[in-house]
Amino acid sequence: MNIIFLGPPGAGKGTQAQKICAALKIPQISTGDILRRAMKEGTETGLKAKSFIDLGQLVPDDVIIDIVKERLAMDDCKNGYILDGFPRTVPQAEALDTFATIDSVIDLEVDDQVLVDRLSGRRVCVKCGATYHLSMLNGAVSCTVCGEELIQRNDDKAETVLNRLKVYHAQTAPLIGYYEKKGLLHKVDGAQGLDNTYQAILKTLGAQA
Ligand code: ADP
Ligand code: ADP
Numbered sequence: 001m002n003i004i005f006l007g008p009p010g011a012g013k014g015t016q017a018q019k020i021c022a023a024l025k026i027p028q029i030s031t032g033d034i035l036r037r038a039m040k041e042g043t044e045t046g047l048k049a050k051s052f053i054d055l056g057q058l059v060p061d062d063v064i065i066d067i068v069k070e071r072l073a074m075d076d077c078k079n080g081y082i083l084d085g086f087p088r089t090v091p092q093a094e095a096l097d098t099f100a101t102i103d104s105v106i107d108l109e110v111d112d113q114v115l116v117d118r119l120s121g122r123r124v125c126v127k128c129g130a131t132y133h134l135s136m137l138n139g140a141v142s143c144t145v146c147g148e149e150l151i152q153r154n155d156d157k158a159e160t161v162l163n164r165l166k167v168y169h170a171q172t173a174p175l176i177g178y179y180e181k182k183g184l185l186h187k188v189d190g191a192q193g194l195d196n197t198y199q200a201i202l203k204t205l206g207a208q209a
């Protein structure tokens with residue numbers, strides 16, 4: 001099944017995509033992770049992306065569309081995938097329609113005040129990218145998966161968070177209507193606890209599998 005995880009920054013797309021991908025044995029394609037890896041490696045794409053990401057803006061459509069098109073052509077995508085963080089604009093969704101067939105779009109719904117708390121408390125592992133929230137860490141400063149240091153993402157600082165939410169409402173939220181019209185949209189309450197959200201997504205996907 002080819003699935004899109006839609007939803008604002010901090011909705012839990014990455015957290016849930018990782019669990020659902022493990023359960024369904026399909027790859028998680030996170031454009032944010034791909035861009036952060038490129039930044040770390042200092043590639044041309046990474047350097048270009050950094051100037052946008054640090055301001056909380058979207059990287060240009062042509063850059064990200066090429067990346068996703070190439071990734072979806074790889075062998076491990078043959079039995080399905082979850083797109084986590086793509087598409088984020090209507091032009092990206094239109095481009096995706098030319099090279100992929102989407103079966104289901106999960107829209108994780110969470111209010112803005114909760115998102116601000118989730119994003120400003122998010123901590124990620126420098127090495128493996130595992131994601132935590134301050135409220136779950138009880139003062140721990142290292143990754144329970146690989147033991148490395150946990151950091152705050154640059155774009156999770158307070159100033160940038162508000163900008164990202166604005167960008168979401170202006171540029172990404174229109175995709176809700178885009179996929180509703182196609183009959184692919186499924187809204188899931190993302191403000192529930194981790195496990196209830198996970199079960200709700202599985203049920204939504206199973207109900208129409
Ligand atoms: P979050 O998980 O908080 O929603 P991501 O890790 O998905 O954030 O993305 C981080 C940043 O990477 C975005 O704010 C944006 O600058 C860039 N980015 C990721 N995916 C896309 C995309 N599909 N189009 C444009 N920019 C993107
Ligand atoms: P996204 O990929 O949509 O930006 P993440 O999966 O990175 O979102 O989650 C954002 C933050 O919220 C992280 O700190 C994560 O630990 C936390 N989080 C995710 N899902 C939940 C949930 N259901 N309840 C409480 N906190 C959550």
Ligand code: ZN
Pocket residue numbers: 125126127128129130143144145146147148
């Ligand atoms: Zn780690």
